[in-house]
Amino acid sequence: xxITLRLxxxxxxxxxxxxxxxxxxxxxxVAILLFMxxxxxxxxxxxxxxxxxxxxxxxxxxxxxxxxxxxxxxTISDARALGSHIRKLVGSSSVSVRAMSAALAxxxxxxxxxxVIGVETDYEGKVSTIPxxxxxxxxxxxxxxxxxIIGHVLARNLKVDIGGEITLLGTGMDGSVxxxxxxxxxxxxxxxxxxxxxxxxxxxxxxxxxxxxxxxAHTIVVLGDSLDELEILMGAxxxxxxxxxxxxxxxxxxxxxxxxxxxxxxWISGWxxxxxxxxxxxxxxxxxxxxxxxxxxxEFGIMLxxxxxxxxxxxxxxxxxxxxxxxxxxxGMTVGIAIVVYFHTYGFTYPGMEELMAxxxxxxxxxxxxxxxxxxxxxxxxxxxxxxxxxxxxxxxRLLKPVEAMRAV
Amino acid sequence: xxxxxxxxxxTLAWRNVWRNRRRTLVILLAIALGIWSMVTLAALMRGMIxxxxxxxxxxxTGHIQVHAMGYRDDPAIDNSMPPPGAAILEAVRTExxxxxxxxVRVPAVVASERESAGVTLVGIDPEAExxxxxxxxxxxxxxxxxxxxxxxxxLGRKLAERLETRLGKRVVLMSQDIDNDIADRGxxxxxxxxxxxxxxxxxYVFVGSTIAQDMLKLGDRVSQLALVVDDRDNLDAVxxxxxxxxxxxxxxxxxxxxxxxxxxVKMYDGFMMIWFVVVFLAMSFGxxxxxxxxxxxxxxxxxxxxxxxxxxxxxxGQVLLESLTLLMIGVVVGNVCAWATIASLDEGLNLSAFAxxxxxxxxxxxxxxxxxASDVLTANLVIxxxxxxxxxxxxxxxxxxxxxxxxxxx
Numbered sequence: 001x002x003i004t005l006r007l008x009x010x011x012x013x014x015x016x017x018x019x020x021x022x023x024x025x026x027x028x029x030v031a032i033l034l035f036m037x038x039x040x041x042x043x044x045x046x047x048x049x050x051x052x053x054x055x056x057x058x059x060x061x062x063x064x065x066x067x068x069x070x071x072x073x074x075t076i077s078d079a080r081a082l083g084s085h086i087r088k089l090v091g092s093s094s095v096s097v098r099a100m101s102a103a104l105a106x107x108x109x110x111x112x113x114x115x116v117i118g119v120e121t122d123y124e125g126k127v128s129t130i131p132x133x134x135x136x137x138x139x140x141x142x143x144x145x146x147x148x149i150i151g152h153v154l155a156r157n158l159k160v161d162i163g164g165e166i167t168l169l170g171t172g173m174d175g176s177v178x179x180x181x182x183x184x185x186x187x188x189x190x191x192x193x194x195x196x197x198x199x200x201x202x203x204x205x206x207x208x209x210x211x212x213x214x215x216x217a218h219t220i221v222v223l224g225d226s227l228d229e230l231e232i233l234m235g236a237x238x239x240x241x242x243x244x245x246x247x248x249x250x251x252x253x254x255x256x257x258x259x260x261x262x263x264x265x266x267w268i269s270g271w272x273x274x275x276x277x278x279x280x281x282x283x284x285x286x287x288x289x290x291x292x293x294x295x296x297x298x299e300f301g302i303m304l305x306x307x308x309x310x311x312x313x314x315x316x317x318x319x320x321x322x323x324x325x326x327x328x329x330x331x332g333m334t335v336g337i338a339i340v341v342y343f344h345t346y347g348f349t350y351p352g353m354e355e356l357m358a359x360x361x362x363x364x365x366x367x368x369x370x371x372x373x374x375x376x377x378x379x380x381x382x383x384x385x386x387x388x389x390x391x392x393x394x395x396x397x398r399l400l401k402p403v404e405a406m407r408a409v
Numbered sequence: 410x411x412x413x414x415x416x417x418x419x420t421l422a423w424r425n426v427w428r429n430r431r432r433t434l435v436i437l438l439a440i441a442l443g444i445w446s447m448v449t450l451a452a453l454m455r456g457m458i459x460x461x462x463x464x465x466x467x468x469x470t471g472h473i474q475v476h477a478m479g480y481r482d483d484p485a486i487d488n489s490m491p492p493p494g495a496a497i498l499e500a501v502r503t504e505x506x507x508x509x510x511x512x513v514r515v516p517a518v519v520a521s522e523r524e525s526a527g528v529t530l531v532g533i534d535p536e537a538e539x540x541x542x543x544x545x546x547x548x549x550x551x552x553x554x555x556x557x558x559x560x561x562x563x564l565g566r567k568l569a570e571r572l573e574t575r576l577g578k579r580v581v582l583m584s585q586d587i588d589n590d591i592a593d594r595g596x597x598x599x600x601x602x603x604x605x606x607x608x609x610x611x612x613y614v615f616v617g618s619t620i621a622q623d624m625l626k627l628g629d630r631v632s633q634l635a636l637v638v639d640d641r642d643n644l645d646a647v648x649x650x651x652x653x654x655x656x657x658x659x660x661x662x663x664x665x666x667x668x669x670x671x672x673x674v675k676m677y678d679g680f681m682m683i684w685f686v687v688v689f690l691a692m693s694f695g696x697x698x699x700x701x702x703x704x705x706x707x708x709x710x711x712x713x714x715x716x717x718x719x720x721x722x723x724x725x726g727q728v729l730l731e732s733l734t735l736l737m738i739g740v741v742v743g744n745v746c747a748w749a750t751i752a753s754l755d756e757g758l759n760l761s762a763f764a765x766x767x768x769x770x771x772x773x774x775x776x777x778x779x780x781x782a783s784d785v786l787t788a789n790l791v792i793x794x795x796x797x798x799x800x801x802x803x804x805x806x807x808x809x810x811x812x813x814x815x816x817x818x819x
Binding site: 024028032069102104109111113114115156157198256259260277281283286291294295350351356 | 429431432435436438439442443445446450482483484485487516517518519520523524525526527528570571573583584585589591669672673675676679684687688690691692694695696697698699701702705706760762763764765766767768769770
């Protein structure tokens with residue numbers, strides 16, 4: 001085996017220029033793929049993280065059917081107690097109860113349709129970044145305070161400022177008119193156009209009063225430490241729900257289905273591109289392998305005549321291409337990882353990207369994800385493709401007839 | 410003399426290309442695949458962007474909008490404007506303006522017996538919206554609005570579901586009239602409309618514009634004027650006319666109204682160029698390698714040619730001609746394949762499995778590929794021109810041989 005290995009290594013250096021070019025092609029593909037894949041995965045982490053931490057949380061407990069038809073009558077009874085039960089269950093305080101309804105918000109001069117959310121003031125900041133994004137004024141003080149915080153676009157549209165009052169007019173849970181006047185104590189800038197324009201937050205107790213909901217609410221938001229433990233977290237929450245409660249535990253994938261699909265669509269279209277790239281590189285490489293075999297037809301003929309088995313010559317060729325591929329992959333991974341580490345440290349951005357991402361409420365720089373999977377997926381695919389390309393010339397050896405081969409030009 | 414040389418060179422190049430058929434086929438495949446992926450991808454991306462632009466324009470944006478100063482910042486009833494006067498009418502009633510309409514457009518709340526939702530109330534003149542916005546032919550259940558004085562209301566399908574109401578039921582619209590009092594009025598839902606985007610279906614309700622003006626005590630005032638022209642990239646003339654005709658009003662083209670779209674188009678352009686170069690680089694390794702091998706295995710032959718008096722310059726030309734032949738064949742095959750792929754997607758590439766994902770980024774989920782001459786030209790030029798430049802390396806090798814050494818080399 002030692003001699004075959006050495007023979008293979010020497011053979012690939014017979015044409016240094018060709019070997020160099022071929023290895024470069026492989027290295028190029030590996031480096032590009034490595035960078036693109038880590039960048040893609042990094043951007044998904046960012047998309048998920050920034051949109052879920054803003055408002056939705058990792059999972060929510062909701063009454064069955066509420067997601068499709070958010071009707072005010074479809075509620076969780078004794079929600080606050082269930083909320084603290086779940087808090088104990090998962091051993092984390094990142095659990096918050098919310099109630100919500102659409103309403104008409106009016107200032108002295110303007111009226112807009114809004115989404116009113118009643119939040120647990122002690123816990124909302126643990127599941128959502130909005131309380132921390134109150135840029136002027138302060139967050140809600142206590143669960144029963146009659147006060148409100150609103151988005152900055154809404155504040156501008158209503159022409160109210162801190163200390164101003166807004167009137168909320170909606171329909172209570174029992175069908176009665178729900179109306180209240182609340183002073184605006186804080187104005188938040190979430191960066192999400194939707195939330196900044198449409199969202200009004202009240203303390204949960206005040207909300208339940210106004211909308212005649214007593215102890216009821218609509219959803220319990222849970223934020224885990226990381227998405228990796230989502231399944232376990234969901235199982236724990238589900239097991240902790242009272243039996244026959246007609247409550248559903250919904251993951252972020254159900255709450256924001258668009259996010260998951262956007263990621264899938266991007267991942268698939270990304271791989272369509274990579275497949276094209278890999279195939280083009282594979283064809284380039286295949287030519288090198290093919291040539292290196294064809295030009296040595298006489299040599300192989302002699303080897304066969306001297307008693308070498310076609311299998312061992314095939315193995316020799318596979319070894320040669322493996323050497324070549326490994327060389328390319330090693331160089332490509334070195335370069336690729338260097339690029340990834342650089343952008344992981346300093347962040348990747350692209351002209352125009354920052355502005356565009358701001359529209360979608362995303363930070364303008366992407367940090368490539370560094371993980372075993374993200375660093376090996378691209379190189380592994382290239383390795384597979386090049387090995388497949390080497391198979392064809394290696395198998396051709398079986399067709400050689402020693403005498404004819406020796407006479408070949 | 411030079412014509413003769415060229416003919417001879419070409420014969421040589423053509424024959425050389427087919428000396429090793431298998432090798433040539435493999436590299437042709439790589440070139441064709443490269444061109445195919447470039448052209449197909451460009452067409453899909455262009456189609457996606459184009460559709461997004463068209464959707465946005467149809468989604469009540471139009472090519473140019475006229476508002477009262479301040480409306481865009483604060484789209485409330487206070488920022489309404491008088492109906493288009495004689496000067497504006499003269500500016501829009503011209504050949505190059507395809508359609509125009511004045512609309513009432515204010516925030517409102519719509520309430521059914523059970524639920525309520527915040528929406529944008531749009532008062533339209535249904536006839537004027539023909540060819541201007543999607544609502545003219547979006548009603549799929551019930552009937553359209555018949556005139557600006559139609560007493561009915563159009564509701565999006567998704568919103569109707571949310572409000573738990575349906576065709577024929579009554580809903581109440583609440584908004585603010587021009588005196589800052591709450592204005593409300595009951596409407597019968599006479600039509601349900603469908604739209605590409607869920608946000609459109611839930612965001613707008615349509616009523617007749619006279620009815621809306623009446624409800625809001627607007628008199629004959631309106632919120633906006635929107636128009637479409639023949640060529641959206643050639644707006645300057647109309648824009649200038651309107652700005653002159655409407656002093657004190659805010660006249661804006663769609664590129665200013667939807668800056669994000671312009672940004673997206675730019676991003677995609679940049680991305681496409683990067684992709685073109687990446688594909689080219691991947692392909693060029695193979696091309697250079699193949700030519701280099703072709704030159705090496707002919708070392709003796711090239712030496713002999715030169716000994717017989719062929720100039721190095723012609724040697725260079727011959728290899729470049731070989732490269733050009735390979736590139737041309739590959740490019741033609743690639744373009745034909747791309748054309749076939751795109752033609753087979755005539756019905757649109759249906760990605761509705763990811764509809765909500767596309768929606769999140771304002772895209773619709775059926776992509777109709779759009780081939781533009783400039784994309785195809787760029788793709789082909791990148792491959793051919795850069796390909797020839799890359800081939801200079803093996804060609805220069807061939808031209809540099811010293812005859813005697815080359816002939817004696819084994």
